Amino acid sequence: MAEIHGTCSDRFSGVRDVLSQYLDSGADIGASAAVFVEGEPVVDIWGGFADPDFTKPWERDTITHVFSLTKTMTAISALVLIDRGELDPDAPVARYWPEFAQNGKEDVLVRHVLGHTSGVAGWSEPLSVEDLCDLEKSTAMLARQAPWWKPGTALGYHAFSTGHMVNALTSRITGRTLGQFFAEEICAPLGPDADFHIGTGPECDDRISPLIMGNPAADPSQHNDLARMALFNPLITPVISRTVPWRRAEIGGANGHGNARAAALIQSVVANGGEVGGVRLLSEKTCALAVQEQGSGMDLIMDAPLSWGMGYCTGSPLLEQLFGPRIVGHRIAFWGGGGGSMVVADLDARMTVAYVMNRWLAGSFDARSCGIVQAAYEAIG
Template sequence: MADIRGTYDDLLSAVPGKLAALLDAGDVGGSVAVFVDGEPVVDVWGGYADAERTVPWERDTITNVWSVTKTMTALCALILADRGELDLDAPVARYWPEFAAAGKDRVRVRHVLSHTAGLPEWDVPVTLDDFCDWPSATALLAAQASRWVPGTDGGYHSLTQGFILGEVLRRITGRTVGEFFALEVSGPLGADFHIGLSAEHDDRVARVVPPPGKGEDYAASAPGPDAEPASGTGVRVKDGNSVAWRRAQIPAASGFGNARSVALIQSVMACAGAVKGVRLLSEAGAGRAREEQFEGEDRVLGMPMRWGLGYGLFGTTYGWGGWGGSLLMIDPDSRMVVAYVTNQVREPADETRGLDLVMSAYEGLQGLRR
């Protein structure tokens, strides 16, 4: 059996056992954390940080969590809304006047958070260089029209959501998303999560590994009718492993952390706005994430979805996953967060790892609550 390191409550031994099984089945590396009442009851890791399996995954190993990053950017927006600095019902153009071009004066901030703004992709070809060039990426979005009437339909805004929210945050605070996040969220909590990774952390990064039989040109994709982006091929494994990607602030996809840091930060949402004596949101402010904004067939993902404010809604829980397998699940009723972070990409049709780990955590939670 794979060597699993870290700590866990004996009642939740199924969680590290599941991680070991995933590694035994071929996964390269990963980490899992379960927090209850803002405290870790599982904090484990194992495997390797490189495809060659020569560098062990350590306690401080971090990796790209892809779209789990969206939940961090959404948290920043909810914090500003809770402070009264951001009106979720306001047009995006109130804060970013250039965004009103091409009839987008009707796009509200809540539409962006809930993937109903009608801007799931760029209308012109974009490249990794554009993703890494903030003025270029945002100017292109400001100039184009929505593909549908904002607020009337849902379609996953895979990369665009982060740029739109990030520019709104920048206009309000004068800081980039990464700067605001470090100052107001990860810094106060002491969480090892970064949007825009500096060179000093490079040696801790677990590089992304494509699915078995695939190479570094393997790209993200989705099955829905609007999934074939005008911007060309999706982001590739080799893009995520590039220095340019690590340095850039791509607020929907380029966050780097581990399961511990993801679970710690999002415990703020599970615990009514405060964790470890640090209050980031009022109880009402944290609860806004669960306000349903859309329910129906997501035209990009090609599946039924419920979108809240910055998070996907799943029954009484909410959260989101990242391309390749990383997952965040928040259960405010149980004050529990489950986070799974991995460098091993799997084919979407084969992806059940995060859900399996969540179910293992629930089995142990029943014992903790007795």
């Protein structure tokens, strides 16, 4: 059987069993899982290998690329600015970023950006990977383009653009990039276990586990026109995620690196009323904004029924199917990354569950992350 390292309370042994099954079966190569309840860790486990040759073990401080799970870190950064009164969710984006008020975007509100209803779900112009990593260039492109629909009237997943827009707001308000603000104002106060990075420095390279493709990447031709522009302009694969330029960029929609412990610790701030380990980052009122519905219905990009709060997905008719019946009726702020990672913050159970792995599988709502979440809910009854 796979050797599982770390700590796990007896009550949550089911989570450990599920992770062990994944590693034994080959569903995972290297992975970590964590559960925090009322801001305290009850599960912090890992196992498997950090490389495709099965020679380097996944260690306590191993981190990996988590794609769109990064959006939850961008969201909590925006919530901190909102909580401090520096960012008004009801204000036009152009109040902070005047260049944005072009081509019909004068009435795009901050809440539209966080709720994926702004209509600026991607780039209208062709974009290269190099362009995406060049924040100045790609953000200027967003500023001058027209929205794809009337802002606030429809829901459409902002796959990469939401991070660029929140970075533009953050830098103009604070004088720091999103990655810097996140590191200094969220990770640093929470301590070394908040080991998550929006843009990694060279000091992290030796402990990054590369993503290992477990199946072919999605075929853009199978998606509608809006989805092709939002999800595949440019096309980012696990192979690209291993490159140094990608790691160094600060792409708040997609290029975060971390492990389950870090993801669960940081997002437990939202689940636990804004305070963890004696550190208060948010008020209870601002935490509730995370699950305040901003848009709901058939997502024009994802082609699935979703509900979005202030930077977090809050629900879907699929929620019970994904996470089990015990989650129904709870205030949930969650999202995951392409390939399989996920973090779920439950504001009612005051529980946060995270799963981060290196075996990348194309598709949304990965069954492996859902199995970890279901095991955590079975533990609390």
